[in-house]
Amino acid sequence: MAALAMDAEGDVPAGDAVAEATTGPEAPPAATETVAAAPPATAQLIDEFATRSGRWQLFALPGQGDAAVYKMTLDANPAFVREFACRPLALKDTGAATDLDLQPVRLLDIDATVAQGACRVVQNMSPVAPNLVWIREAAAARIIPSYRRERAWVAGLKPLARDPKRGAYDPKSLGPAIDKAPLNAGSNFVGVTSAQGGEYVSSRGFLHDADARVVDAALHGEESAVAAYWPEFEQYSLYSLAQPQGAAWSTTRHVTIDPQFPQEGERGWENVFYNNPHPDFDTAQAVTGWGRDVAHLENTGFIHWLATEDPIAGLLVQRQAAYALAGRWEYQRGGYKTTAAPADTRYEGYADQERGVFNTLSALWKSRDVSRRVQSAEGRMFWSIARTEAQAEQVIDFYDQTAARVAxxxxxxxxxxxxxxxxxxxxxxxxxxxxxxxxxxxxxxxxxxxxxxxxxxxxxxxxxxxxxxxxxxxxxxxxxxxxxxxxxxxxxxxxxxxxxxxxxxxxxxxxxxxxxxxxxxxxxxxxxxxxxxxxxxxxxxxxxxxxxxxxxxxxxxxxxxxxxxxxxxxxxxxxxxxxxxxxxxxxxxxxxxxxxxxxxxxxxxxxxxxxxxx
Known part of the structure; x- marks a missing residue:
């Protein structure tokens, strides 16, 4: 393994480093399931990460079908083990939507499924207990807004508590559906993640409502309520990662592929572009019942990240930023209904709807925070701080061309x-x-x-x-x-x-x-x-x-x-x-x-x- 001071992607200067890994709050007790105590002999250590919660190891395991498979451990919690699988996007070659196509995988000796363009996670316990001090510090430093019940206009906001209908995480499900069946983008654990009218817990705002509830509890010192709620809350990240067509994954570099300026050896990719896929880019296919777009981007994972600095939450946050950047091609690249390759040299942003602009700015803010807080030895899994800063600065410049003209x-x-x-x-x-x-x-x-x-x-x-x-x-x-x-x-x-x-x-x-x-x-x-x-x-x-x-x-x-x-x-x-x-x-x-x-x-x-x- 290379020293932790190496750049996170190998081609740009390293960002702010964590000088020494610190041990986070005491881990929760081990779960009762029997799991492998150590990575199998075929596992290959491919990276180490340092965050405030400790030092994490990432192992590559043999692939299953078209899924890349990984194992993750944490020095500060030797009893913890996690395996996850990431599949490539389903690509558009016709005008029709594609089936969900859940591929069976075996993770931690447990049967699971993973959709196209998704990552499925199975773990034997929560690796890190939430640190509410970090949430309060983030609010004070204006990394997140404050969400306080004192701002409510009508009585009736519910105290933070578990919902018995949500139950335990199911690695073979994209749900559970809370109110109705079948499972789809309008009925699942996370909430509505598709483009449809209405006010939902999962969109129209900087944070998911579940995240905002945790912030409110943290700002009121309700550690015990958050601890009791955490098993349910963590599932928002796990189910968000499992939803189809979230982002493209590099099985060779073990990192989310940058849609506009892909890592060496990878192809750029774009969101669905009706019947006009670009020959030089991979175009994501819409999955029946699971449509999504940048204007209704779900906003899960950021408080999970801030409270734990768990890499899996950081992965979710950066995949959301990738999806937002992939929306740029749909209406901007090379002119509408052309096949000319764009001559772009800088990042550009989704500009079809005003809310898509705001969701992109939100996603880039969160993604940059992840890169600032995680230190990677080999540049796997996370984008470098230089890349996320360039994405944000150049997308802001792109949007400012319109704003300056209007002004x-x-x-x-x-x-x-x-x-x-x-x-x-x-x-x-x-x-x-x-x-x-x-x-x-x-x-x-x-x-x-x-x-x-x-x-x-x-x-x-x-x-x-x-x-x-x-x-x-x-x-x-x-x-x-x-x-x-x-x-x-x-x-x-x-x-x-x-x-x-x-x-x-x-x-x-x-x-x-x-x-x-x-x-x-x-x-x-x-x-x-x-x-x-x-x-x-x-x-x-x-x-x-x-x-x-x-x-x-x-x-x-x-x-x-x-x-x-x-x-x-x-x-x-x-x-x-x-x-x-x-x-x-x-x-x-x-x-x-x-x-x-x-x-x-x-x-x-x-x-x-x-x-x-x-």
Missing amino acids: AAPSTSAADFTRQLAGTPFSTGAIGSFIEAHGAPMKLHQMSAFEAVQYGKESLWLWTRDGSPAVRRWFTAYANGLSARMAIVGGAMGVDGRTSTSGSGYPIGPSQMVGGYPAAARPAFNSTEGWAEWVASLPLQQEDSRDSFNGASVHTAMQMEGALLLARDAGLAIPTLDAALTRIRAARGATTTIRYASLQMHKHLASPPAGSID
Whole structure:
């Protein structure tokens, strides 16, 4: 084995190293299952990792079918042993979806199954007890937002406790399905991981709701509750890894393949591109019932990683970043429906939907954190810090090309100018259909009523606090628009009123007919405040309250407040910020019939550290 000071990928300088491995908290007692006490003779030691939880060893085992198989041990817990298998992606060569195709594997003398593009894990115990000090340190250092029950708007958040319906981890299942069958992307242990409408525990936010619940318990010193919950919580990572088509895996380099700039000897890969697979890249195949996309990227694993620095949680986090980067090709590479190889020399990001932008920024933040905390001897399993920093910096630069254009747009460029004033530099800015008070349709330039606040606030705040000048400009633009919606429009109308017939479009300007199609028209207003006043004055059918949140969705309203608290913590210059927060407090006091009260979740509570909460 090479010394631990070696670079994690062998071709770029090493990142921040863990000088000495430290022993984590006391490990839980050994499970009763009989397992092999040591790796078999055919195992080959291929890497060692140092994290704050100790020194880990990675062994390559003989492959099973098309799956690469590994064993992992931990010096600090000699009783622990883990085996896992990773399969390559199913590739697209026709326009049809493919079957789930679960391949049987034998791990730790236990029958298991693994899907295409997935990793299946079997272990005899949890290797590391969660260290809640690390969670509290991460919140204080603004590596994660704080999620505190004090931010809840309605009573009823459940205390952290195990759910007896979830039971023990099943290495042959992708579930269990909690509420219905059959197992699919809409019914499984993790939650809804496909593109479909609604508010779910597994998307629309920086963290999975289960992760946010653990953060809340950690910030309240509830170690015993987290310890009791941990066997259930750990399964989110194990089942997330087991879902099909998560990422491409190198069976020779034993690492997640970088989609855009693959490691030497590997091919780049992309998410499903309808019927136009690129001949120079591997194109992932959609699996029947398990569709996924970057705009609805599941957000599991990061708190598992922060609480334990367990490599398997770090692997999940980086596979999610890989999936986000693979989304870039679908709409950007070489022009739509062409087969010309792109001449890209820098990383680029998914740019089809605003929430996909935010999910990509979130995934890259978490992936970089993994690379900063793990030290690899041979560059297996994890991307180097140089690679993850390049991914983040260059994707931010790529997105800033759009944001800078919108920020500089003159009033004669109606589409970008109205996006500029409404604070939505990444919105597609489509035309939506609205209904006037007397029932006639009205076509208006629109943005999403919820994507920025439900998906974007955490990653915008984190990258801003980290020192990115580009993201600071974006966050200022978004916060300026959100603040005007609360300070000037106000109440339920500011949150999700004035909506299009689709239910989620929020107006940002008038429209006109161009070539027989509606397009953005030059607005009569020329400031964000003027835009907000125009929104409030529209003669639309909705009569949403401006002085209370009656009729507003509680989770969106809560997150509007959270976004503004994060903006204040970041020191952004927002003219209407104080007025917006004051009006929010007054409107909350006047609210009697808030909408969707049962959808309030811990994941909606993101805010700065406790001292920043009013």
